[in-house]
Amino acid sequence: MILILFQILAEGLPILRLSFFLESPKSMGREGGILTTIIGTIALTVVAIIVATPLGVGTAIFLREYTRESQVSRIIRFGTDCLAGVPSIIFGLFGFVFFVIFLNMGWSILSGGLTLAAMILPTIICTTEEAIKTIPYSYREVSYSLGGTKWQTVTRAILPSALPGIFTGIILSVGRSIGETAAIILTAGSSLVMPNSLFSPIRTMAVHFYILAREGISMEMAYGTGAALILLVLFINTIANWLLNRYIRHRS
Amino acid sequence: MYQENKVVIHEFNFYYDSVQALKDIELNIRPNEIFAIFGPARSGKTTLLKSLNRLTDLIFGARHTGTIFLDGKDIYDPKLGHTQLRRRVGIVFDLPTPLPMSIFENVAYGPKLSGKNRKYLNGIVEKALRSAALWEEVKDRLQTSALRLSGGQQQRLCIARVVALEPEVLLLDEPCSGLDPISTTSIEETLVQLKKEYTIVLVPHNIQQASRVADRAGFFLNGELIEEGPVYQIFAKPRKKQTEDYITGRFG
Numbered sequence: 001m002i003l004i005l006f007q008i009l010a011e012g013l014p015i016l017r018l019s020f021f022l023e024s025p026k027s028m029g030r031e032g033g034i035l036t037t038i039i040g041t042i043a044l045t046v047v048a049i050i051v052a053t054p055l056g057v058g059t060a061i062f063l064r065e066y067t068r069e070s071q072v073s074r075i076i077r078f079g080t081d082c083l084a085g086v087p088s089i090i091f092g093l094f095g096f097v098f099f100v101i102f103l104n105m106g107w108s109i110l111s112g113g114l115t116l117a118a119m120i121l122p123t124i125i126c127t128t129e130e131a132i133k134t135i136p137y138s139y140r141e142v143s144y145s146l147g148g149t150k151w152q153t154v155t156r157a158i159l160p161s162a163l164p165g166i167f168t169g170i171i172l173s174v175g176r177s178i179g180e181t182a183a184i185i186l187t188a189g190s191s192l193v194m195p196n197s198l199f200s201p202i203r204t205m206a207v208h209f210y211i212l213a214r215e216g217i218s219m220e221m222a223y224g225t226g227a228a229l230i231l232l233v234l235f236i237n238t239i240a241n242w243l244l245n246r247y248i249r250h251r252s
Numbered sequence: 253m254y255q256e257n258k259v260v261i262h263e264f265n266f267y268y269d270s271v272q273a274l275k276d277i278e279l280n281i282r283p284n285e286i287f288a289i290f291g292p293a294r295s296g297k298t299t300l301l302k303s304l305n306r307l308t309d310l311i312f313g314a315r316h317t318g319t320i321f322l323d324g325k326d327i328y329d330p331k332l333g334h335t336q337l338r339r340r341v342g343i344v345f346d347l348p349t350p351l352p353m354s355i356f357e358n359v360a361y362g363p364k365l366s367g368k369n370r371k372y373l374n375g376i377v378e379k380a381l382r383s384a385a386l387w388e389e390v391k392d393r394l395q396t397s398a399l400r401l402s403g404g405q406q407q408r409l410c411i412a413r414v415v416a417l418e419p420e421v422l423l424l425d426e427p428c429s430g431l432d433p434i435s436t437t438s439i440e441e442t443l444v445q446l447k448k449e450y451t452i453v454l455v456p457h458n459i460q461q462a463s464r465v466a467d468r469a470g471f472f473l474n475g476e477l478i479e480e481g482p483v484y485q486i487f488a489k490p491r492k493k494q495t496e497d498y499i500t501g502r503f504g
Contacts, residue, residue, distance in 0.1 A: 147335045
């Protein structure tokens with residue numbers, strides 16, 4: 001693990017200059033920076049998280065608080081478990097057929113983001129369910145006994161306690177979204193043009209890295225992108241951890 | 253006849269699936285008295301308490317026959333909401349159950365659910381903490397987490413949390429189990445104070461506690477009410493043999 005990290009950072013860090021982050025790629029990425037791919041990565045991830053979080057958290061709450069263990073809940077859970085094991089390229093294919101062609105969204109941030117959302121949904125459902133499972137029954141009983149309705153109990157007693165767990169799921173999902181390539185090439189394209197709407201095609205950093213290396217455009221720039229990608233993930237995780245710890249400290 | 257009694261329990265039977273937990277209970281509870289329900293484990297004490305504010309609704313497969321009247325009105329009347337009932341009949345559980353939030357937020361939880369404004373909350377939190385004899389100990393740290401209080405303080409916090417709803421009836425399920433004698437004394441003193449404003453139904457920690465604080469008591473065995481009467485009579489001269497066996501067994 002450390003060797004891989006060391007190798008990429010050793011090759012990549014010398015490339016990293018401020019201009020590398022702030023300039024758009026030139027001549028297929030042989031020169032210039034990686035600005036459009038950073039924006040592409042962030043845009044896709046944000047769309048995926050915004051779509052998948054309410055859906056996933058909602059599903060988990062439904063499964064845990066609004067239904068008893070039944071045929072329906074077992075089928076839903078079985079479905080999400082299966083979905084979690086599907087290779088990302090299959091999600092890519094589904095996104096390509098459904099969002100890109102059938103819904104006529106084309107290669108775009110929206111198609112890619114929705115495909116990623118479907119891909120990370122099982123993770124969010126699962127981590128949220130686990131988080132809700134660990135909440136003592138007494139919290140619910142107390143909330144109901146003080147005259148709380150079901151909705152008030154969920155929003156005021158259960159969700160705040162489950163938040164750290166939900167957050168962990170989101171962070172895992174962000175990691176997967178940032179690192180994804182196959183599904184994105186099929187649904188968001190690999191354009192290097194600066195996107196101007198949700199319907200613009202984009203290229204993410206991971207896809208950029210793949211294309212630079214695969215097509216032998218520039219190994220140097222590929223490593224630079226790789227190093228930047230690692231730094232981005234590191235940065236996001238550090239911030240997330242800090243926020244999470246602050247929240248937990250505040251409540252105990 | 254209903255006007256004289258705060259709570260009237262009439263021909264009340266309660267079942268968990270096929271197990272009958274309460275058998276044909278007839279019991280009247282008068283306003284501003286402390287009524288102690290005592291008996292061995294699994295005799296239906298907690299079930300009766302939870303029936304009084306319909307917390308038993310949360311249990312799957314539970315059902316009842318007969319009725320309970322509060323101020324002459326049937327609490328199981330489908331036209332009356334159970335959230336309204338639970339605001340009038342508050343419960344304190346056997347173990348302290350603070351929610352993972354600040355002391356203030358804990359006490360304000362109930363009134364907040366019914367949409368009370370900030371000014372009202374500030375007033376009621378102080379009043380409730382005072383009547384639970386906790387105000388002096390926590391007034392300078394209302395914003396710290398309730399989880400940092402000691403066990404006895406947490407239990408008094410739970411009493412304050414119920415009192416903040418300004419209920420009419422207080423149900424206490426062994427509020428002193430797991431507490432040291434000093435905390436127990438302070439909770440007992442609190443109860444005697446609270447009696448002036450509320451009707452209290454108490455499952456005492458032991459028989460001595462019942463005789464210290466209660467006005468009347470009822471002895472439960474295997475879901476049946478064996479006998480009820482004023483505390484001085486029921487402990488000194490029980491009419492039924494089972495009651496006598498239980499009391500002497502404990503003392504002797």
